[in-house]
Amino acid sequence: MIRYHALDALPVRVALPALHDALEAHGTAVLVAPPGTGKTTLVPLALAGLLGGDEAPARRVVVAEPRRIAARAAARRMAWLLGEKPGASVGYTVRGERVVGRHTRVEVVTTGVLLQRLQRDQELTGVDAVVLDECHERHLDADTSAAFLWDVRQALRPELRLVAASATTDAEGWSRLLGDAPVVEAHGVSYPVETVWAPPVRPVRPPHGMRVDPALLSHVASVVRRALAERDGDVLCFLPGVGEISRVAGQLGALADVDVLQVHGRAPAAVQDAVLAPGARRRVVLATSVAESSLTVPGVRVVVDAGLAREPRVDHARGLSALTTVRASRAAARQRAGRAGREAPGVVYRCWAEAEDARLPRFPAPEIKVADLTAFALQAACWGDPDASGLALLDPPPGGAMAAARSVLEAVGAVDSTGRATERGVRLARLGLHPRLGRALLDAAEPGAGASRRAASGPSAAPADRAGGFGGDRAEVVAEVVGLLSEEAPREYGDDLVSVLRAARRGGDAYGARWRAEVRRLRAAAGGGDGGPGQPAGDGVLAGLVAALAFPERVARKDGGSYLMVSGTRAELPQESALRGAPWIAVAVADRPVGRGHARVQLGAAVDEETARLAAGALLTERDEVHWADGDVVARRVERLGAVELAVRPLPDADPALVRGALLEGLRREGFGLLGRSADAELLRKRLAFLRRHLGEPWPDVTDEALLARADEWLEPELGRARRRSDLGRIDAGQALTRLLPWASGEAARLDELAPERILVPSGSRIRIDYGDPGRPVLAVKLQEMFGLQRSPEIAGVPLLVHLLSPAGRPAAVTADLASFWKDGYKGVRAELRGRYPKHPWPEDPATAEPTRYTKARLGT
Secondary structure (H helix, E strand, O other): OOOHHHHHOOHHHHHHHHHHHHHHHHOEEEEEOOOOOOOOOHHHHHHOOOOOOOOOOOOOEEEEEOOHHHHHHHHHHHHHHOOOOOOOOEEEEEOOEEEOOOOOOEEEEEHHHHHHHHHHOOOOOOOOEEEEOOHHHOOHHHHHHHHHHHHHHHHOOOOOEEEEEEOOOOHHHHHHHOOOOOEEEOOOOOOOEEEEEOOOOOOOOOOEOOEOOHHHHHHHHHHHHHHHHHOOOEEEEEOOOHHHHHHHHHHHOOOOOEEEEEEOOOOOHHHHHHHOOOOOOEEEEEEOHHHOOOOOOOOEEEEEEOOEEEEEEEEOOOOEEEEEEEEOOHHHHHHHHHHHHOOOOEEEEEOOOHHHHOOOOOOOOOHHHHOOOHHHHHHHHHHOOOOOOOOOOOOOOOHHHHHHHHHHHHHOOOEOOOOOEOHHHHHHHOOOOOHHHHHHHHHHOOOOOOOOOOOOOOOOOOHHHHHOOOOOOHHHHHHHHHHHHHOOOOHHHOOEHHHHHHHHHHOOOHHHHHHHHHHHHHHHHHOOOOOOOOOOOOHHHHHHHHHHHHOHHHEEEEEOOEEEEOOOOEEEOOOOOOOOOOOEEEEEEEEOOOOOOOEEEEEEEEEOHHHHHHHOHHHEEEEEEEEEEOOEEEEEEEEEEOOEEEEEEEOOOOOHHHHHHHHHHHHHHHOHHHOEOOHHHHHHHHHHHHHHHHHOOOOOOOOHHHHHHOHHHHOOOHHHHOOOHHHHHOOEHHHHHHHHOOOOOOHHHHHHHHOOOEEEOOOOOEEEEEOOOOOOOEEEEEHHHHOOOOOOOEEOOEEOEEEEEOOOOOEEEEEOOHHHHHHHHHHHHHHHHOOOOOOOOOOOOOOOOOOOOOOHHHHOO
8 A cells, every 4th residue: 555645745746747847858857856855765656657646657767776775775665655565566676686576667776787787788678767866976887877878868769768866966967968957956844953063172193094093983982972962863973984883883882772773885684674764762873974865764863973984096006996084075064964954953963173164075076086997997898988988977087097997908808909898898797796806707717727736735825725625616616705805894804815705604694695695696697617527626726816816916925024016016914914924915905005105905815826827927927137236237037927026047148239228227327437437538528518518519418318318329339349337447438429529520620729628828838727617617827827918718719717826726816807807806816925925926017927837036036
């Protein structure tokens, strides 16, 4: 029996006529309705014609939700409104679970299931309308589904009706995306919500990676107790993840006459049902962001908001992706606060200072901007648009993330060199797994894959295999391990994938039940079968093989106190890890804490070198490496698995071209001091630098960069004959440099004229010019030797900077204008020095005096 009293109470009912008109006229609509108005439950029933009345045509409606828990809850709620059980008029399909009957007209699915269905049947045969719920959350699958559905409507089925529904969204953006779809708004019954700012008394450390300061969680627990004491009604507390929920629940302990419930994607169905139904006693519901808009929790009058959320992040340089803890956006904070005012006036306790609120981001980051795009890229390739340029998306995928995704897909054989999906890629896309895990599921189950030539008792065998025991046939164990990797196992299971596998087999918890259902699904999706006769494999071998095949760039070898991945990233194990000491591991889950260069292993398996070679075979190379290291040429033949050196042998007859390159690298690093250098060679280079600066071409550029670029012109054939550092020392750098002189133009013959080594001064001495500063060469000469010279000497039209020296050879004056010095500066120098050096001439008029190198005594005066 239809519960009309409940249906009539849903505020979205008044918007149904406008929504009907919009769909009749345009076929698309954007429905904006606050939480609790019935957009998720009443609208699909109305579109399907299930609310009674002969005028309502019967239609089949698919509702897409971003989360499994929301899909189940929505289907149960709609079935209850119709007085039925799920599987009759209303059913649901999530990964590993399908509750749908012959007469089902409304089917609630996750967006991931909808994508799978679209790839198998682009026309969505038999479906009349699709509702994309909670599209404001900007999950990647939801954005992709919307883009595909718009393609279907444009090219194949213009009659397919599309509704983008959200509590708060970029209505104009979605309207443009869906062909200027009409925006229909429904206004809910909202009650005032008081805000109480409840920051910690003492500063707490900001979140980084997955870590949340325990002091903040203790504070949140105290705020929950405060809220229970100060207010009536149930308390809904928002926390970023399962771990934080568990810790706060532990700190709350047993509260008198209060039930503490934990709601998240891993929660048992019974707990989820209890949260969504009124309780007999007062309740504290600890929830992730799943309760922001996807679920209605009755009885809530108080919200406690920790102010944190989890978002995906990818470190493309290191090949690591994980969730990270961030400050919740202002939009999310408003959405959370609104939960307190659904049924009556309420209050929100925000665990941060009011002054911080303005600094929060306005909206959460769209997943397409921050997430690993490998699965998205495969979906786009299978859809026929490899670069996603033709898809109707609110935000285009970042080019770097798409390039990284294409690289992974090519490595697993999912796309060809043009980015088009291969047959294997289509099969991987239909497995409902990340392409990495799909590759592992298919390849690890093949007979002979990873068969070890090494005895199980050997020193590099996986620890579990040394303990003995098999978990089942090959395909079964592979599906079990892939199931573990497709949904993160509880942390208390450990970080050794084999131990996690055995814990899951024993476990009677909610995770274990979901895992077993997923294993059954994977066996069916992969086609079943087993390893065949003569190919037994223990849990450890297969666990390591699966992890290595899924993440080949994360295969790692022990290197000192850490592990070096073949990607080049270093990884560290916790001190208590069961994997410590294994020569090789395959890292299945890792993150990189903020401020640290090394990755941190959270889940992995021991493997042997043969498994590493098999899984990361595309990265296996053997090549001659000749480079400059430790001050000399090092020539060796190296077998590498990515960044990991497997074997090294000396290379006595290295390719001369490689040796030459190494020698040039040595010159680049250590400079031309490696060559056999003399004072004459250094002087020649400085003279050429002077001419280059003041005259330009054809005089050569003799900077280090230019000389390296023209090494084949001036260092050959000597460089071609050199094999090591000592050979460089035997090259006459001065003689080699003369090859760069402009001989062809004849200018080389003017080198001594334009940039002489020495210059004749009035005393008859030939004084060396200092070319240390190519902008202004220096002539350092005793003052008495310059008497009688009216102007400063020049070379190549450039006046020399004259350092006039005392009889003792110390600088007495510096001038570039000798005539001016004789007139104005000389008197002071004469007054200061003639008493100190009386044997030397100090005439009153130096401009007309006789120059000399000698004292008065030598001159006979």
